[in-house]
Amino acid sequence: MELLQEELSPDDFKAAKTNCIKYTRQDSMHGAYIMNDFEWKHYSPAVFRRLLELDSISYDDYLLTICGDDTLREVSLPGRHGRVYILPGDKRFVIRTLRKSEKKVYLEMLPNYYRHVKKYGASLLKRLYGLHVIRPPGGIKVYFAVWATVMPLELCLYxxxxxxxxxxxxxxxxxxxxxxxxxxxxxxxxxxxxxxxxxxxxxxxxxxxxxxxxxxxxxxxxxxxxxxxxxxxxxxxxxxxxxxxxxxxxxxxxDTSEDDExxxxxxxxxxxxxxxxxxxxxxxxxxxxxxxxxxxxxxxxxxxxxxxxxxxxxxxxxxxxxxxxxxxxxxxxxxxxxxxxxxxxxxxxxxxxxxxxxxxxxxxxxxxxxxxx
Structure with missing residues (x-):
């Protein structure tokens, strides 16, 4: 684990990766094919890769889940900040839309947050897995964070x-x-x-x-x-x-039997x-x-x-x-x-x-x- 910490440089915490994500889907009403071209930015990808590894989560699996067409279209819908999305296909992740100012606060604390959760594996701070911004075709930017799930989906909460x-x-x-x-x-x-x-x-x-x-x-x-x-x-x-x-x-x-109760x-x-x-x-x-x-x-x-x-x-x-x-x-x-x-x-x-x-x-x-x- 110490080796992972040495691999990260100050530039890793400031880095941002931008690319385009294209999806083609068929309109169910008209049968025509629609191209969705999302502008996507991933903040501090090397840092969040390490945070995912701390919880034994594959970075590739994470990207496949978060970058799904349905997920990006849902997150990019206009509306208030603070909306929460539970991903039905993966119970490990929760998405929450952010203000730009909130994204800035998380990025500023990220170096110390990373060191804190590495030092205290039992930290109660909700685990942050990613910070992103997405812009759909002709739309506005939407900032969002991806978190570890706190509440269980498989249990009924009282x-x-x-x-x-x-x-x-x-x-x-x-x-x-x-x-x-x-x-x-x-x-x-x-x-x-x-x-x-x-x-x-x-x-x-x-x-x-x-x-x-x-x-x-x-x-x-x-x-x-x-x-x-x-x-x-x-x-x-x-x-x-x-x-x-x-x-x-x-x-x-x-191997527990009734006699072992x-x-x-x-x-x-x-x-x-x-x-x-x-x-x-x-x-x-x-x-x-x-x-x-x-x-x-x-x-x-x-x-x-x-x-x-x-x-x-x-x-x-x-x-x-x-x-x-x-x-x-x-x-x-x-x-x-x-x-x-x-x-x-x-x-x-x-x-x-x-x-x-x-x-x-x-x-x-x-x-x-x-x-x-």
Whole structure:
């Protein structure tokens, strides 16, 4: 991996490759053949090739998927920035259209972002696979980014949240991901209990990621969190009635028999080995015990041990998204205006240092340590 890092030069981060992509397709109504001639630009191709290799994805497979006729025609349709496209033919990639200014922010942070995700394989920052601009025949330029998928397409999500740790205006909107409505902070009513070692490592990684974003002058990012009910593990209905813990799910191996069920519990050594793995992805099927709570309880950290609390086992999918907003003059003015009407600590538009601290503090109350028996 060090060799790959040495191969990249400062010019690789500034490079851009431009070419034309031609497609011929038949008009279903008139039977005539139509030529689509897209002007295509790929920013920093050598860098993004390395980022794909970090996740064992072939660069050629990536280009074949992204440069498909249907994909380019869909992305180049006129409309607002921020549109999200899920590629039906490849579950690994998500496309999001960008403002030109957002593309610029990603390119400016790319050298440090590349070094960060290489150093921290367990980073929660959503993996960026490519930055492109495309212009269809007679059309306007459309900038877009290609990301790794955070939410699973093959599983039914119970709920999905976009969390920032702020409260003003943070309630449900009409946007969806994989047909699931995305809720926000004021709709959030859970906390998740994890093994203490796993929680410590998770919060440490969140700290590293937030320090990186703070250093880049970035704010307004979110934790995209999906909850899938884990029916493979049983749990009694009370917070007091502990099961075998967050990592006691049965190992999915072909040679596991019914007689081996009692041996499937992970030991402390197993957990230590698990969280030290370089390929560990915290936001991919992380098992946890979910307890329904409310925001006031989270803010006061007064978690009741009442048996009436609803709790169940879940698999969590999450990642930090939308980290392209810097604290520019527009955001400074927005902060000043909103701070006159609301508590400055509750609005989402705050400086990067304050945003990072609040985000970490909020997530430390979302992810809690499982108590020992």
């Amino acid at each position: 709920k999905c949240y976009d969390l920032k740790g702020s409260s003003v205006g943070r309630t449900c909107n009409k946007s969806q991901v994989h047909d699931t409505v995305i809720l926000k902070d004021l709709d959030f009513d859970f906390c998740f209990y994890l093994d203490p070692l796993v929680r410590d490592r998770l919060l440490a990684q969140i700290k590293y990621d937030c320090e990186f974003l703070e250093g880049e002058g970035i704010m307004d990012y979110s934790l995209l969190l999906g909850i899938h009910l884990d029916t493979t593990r049983s749990l009694e209905g009370s917070i007091d009635e502990k099961n075998s813990g967050s990592f006691n799910a049965k190992r999915q191996t072909d 009692t041996s499937s519990e992970l030991t402390l050594a197993d957990i230590c080995d698990l969280i030290d793995r370089p390929d560990l992805k915290f936001g991919d099927r992380l098992p946890a015990r979910a307890v329904r709570t409310c925001r006031n309880e989270m803010e006061s950290r007064s978690y009741s041990s009442s048996r009436t609390q609803e709790c169940f086992n879940v698999l969590l999918f999450f990642g930090i998204i939308d980290f392209c907003q810097n604290y520019n003059m527009k955001k400074r003015i927005e902060h000043a205006c909103k701070a006159m009407k609301y508590d400055s600590k509750s609005i989402k538009t705050v400086n990067p240092k304050a945003y990072s601290s609040r985000f970490q503090e909020f997530l430390s109350k979302v992810f809690l340590p499982e108590e020992s028996d």
